[in-house]
Amino acid sequence: MDKILVTRKIPDKFVQQLQQLGEVQMWNEEFEPMPREQFLKEIEESTACFITLSEKIDEECLKHAEHLKIIANLAVGYDNIDVDSATKHDIDVTNTPNVLTETTAELGFTLMLTVARRIIEAEHYVQEGNWKSWGPYLLSGKDVHGSTVGIYGMGEIGKSFARRLQGFNTEILYHNRSRHEDAEQQLNAQYVSFDDLLERSDFVVCTAPLTSETADKFNATAFSKMKNDAIFINIGRGAIVDEEALIEALEHHQIGGCGLDVLREEPIRFDHPLLKMNNAVILPHIGSASVVTRDRMIQLCVDNIKAILQGEQPLTQVHN
Numbered sequence: 001m002d003k004i005l006v007t008r009k010i011p012d013k014f015v016q017q018l019q020q021l022g023e024v025q026m027w028n029e030e031f032e033p034m035p036r037e038q039f040l041k042e043i044e045e046s047t048a049c050f051i052t053l054s055e056k057i058d059e060e061c062l063k064h065a066e067h068l069k070i071i072a073n074l075a076v077g078y079d080n081i082d083v084d085s086a087t088k089h090d091i092d093v094t095n096t097p098n099v100l101t102e103t104t105a106e107l108g109f110t111l112m113l114t115v116a117r118r119i120i121e122a123e124h125y126v127q128e129g130n131w132k133s134w135g136p137y138l139l140s141g142k143d144v145h146g147s148t149v150g151i152y153g154m155g156e157i158g159k160s161f162a163r164r165l166q167g168f169n170t171e172i173l174y175h176n177r178s179r180h181e182d183a184e185q186q187l188n189a190q191y192v193s194f195d196d197l198l199e200r201s202d203f204v205v206c207t208a209p210l211t212s213e214t215a216d217k218f219n220a221t222a223f224s225k226m227k228n229d230a231i232f233i234n235i236g237r238g239a240i241v242d243e244e245a246l247i248e249a250l251e252h253h254q255i256g257g258c259g260l261d262v263l264r265e266e267p268i269r270f271d272h273p274l275l276k277m278n279n280a281v282i283l284p285h286i287g288s289a290s291v292v293t294r295d296r297m298i299q300l301c302v303d304n305i306k307a308i309l310q311g312e313q314p315l316t317q318v319h320n
């Protein structure tokens, strides 16, 4: 009988579907990852593996996974997986594209508006009893309408973000590995060099995946080129940003603020300097976290596992 390893607690309705396919071994915690040692042990016996971003899939774990046919990653980004190594071992890797696009772009947009209009500071101000009177510049922030927004990474999420800007009368710039003429025509987005994007944008929004090309792309040099009141938003991956450089840039007012849904180390340390900065809004990687979208992502993982175990093509296979 096929063994299906699920590394995080998922709702019964999905477990039941997997039970139709094989014996399910599920880690019963929703908010804590399966310890690595246990994972390495369980994967040895598994035919299919349903994982989250917390699991690192490398040669160390694949070399013992003799029966494994599929790794279904509960995310569109798959930088946690050594895809070349999986391919070498004849293991299919799948992800969850498309179903999360709109929800993730929506979170990015929320984050941009939140930082621009200082919503978290304003809420704390009220909660802490500081609101004594209306003031001409009380907690005044930055307009998104009429501004220039630079999108780094014009994949599906980048395009979805640009669609949301259409009602805001913004100039849209983008930088991407390759040009997207559809986005240029339909969304009136202008392709620019990375430096141009940094220099001209009031908001710089990173939606890119983590690759060898994007790692540490937002470093001290990049921040030094941005406008002094620019706001940096990251909904891609934490390792695209040099966080030390970002902290310096915020401290020295080289940029105006940031909103990060993704961090180099997740979860972030409670004493991390970014958590002490008023002009930084930090979220716990919730880009795709609406109930409907998470249901769709889990269903897609289940469907991919089902396809592979039934000898069919997976729906959303990852290729390097």
Ligand code: DGY
Residues within 6 Å of the ligand: 074, 075, 076, 077, 078, 100, 287, 288, 289
């Ligand atoms: C993804 O899908 O890559 C997100 O970051 C996790 O929701």
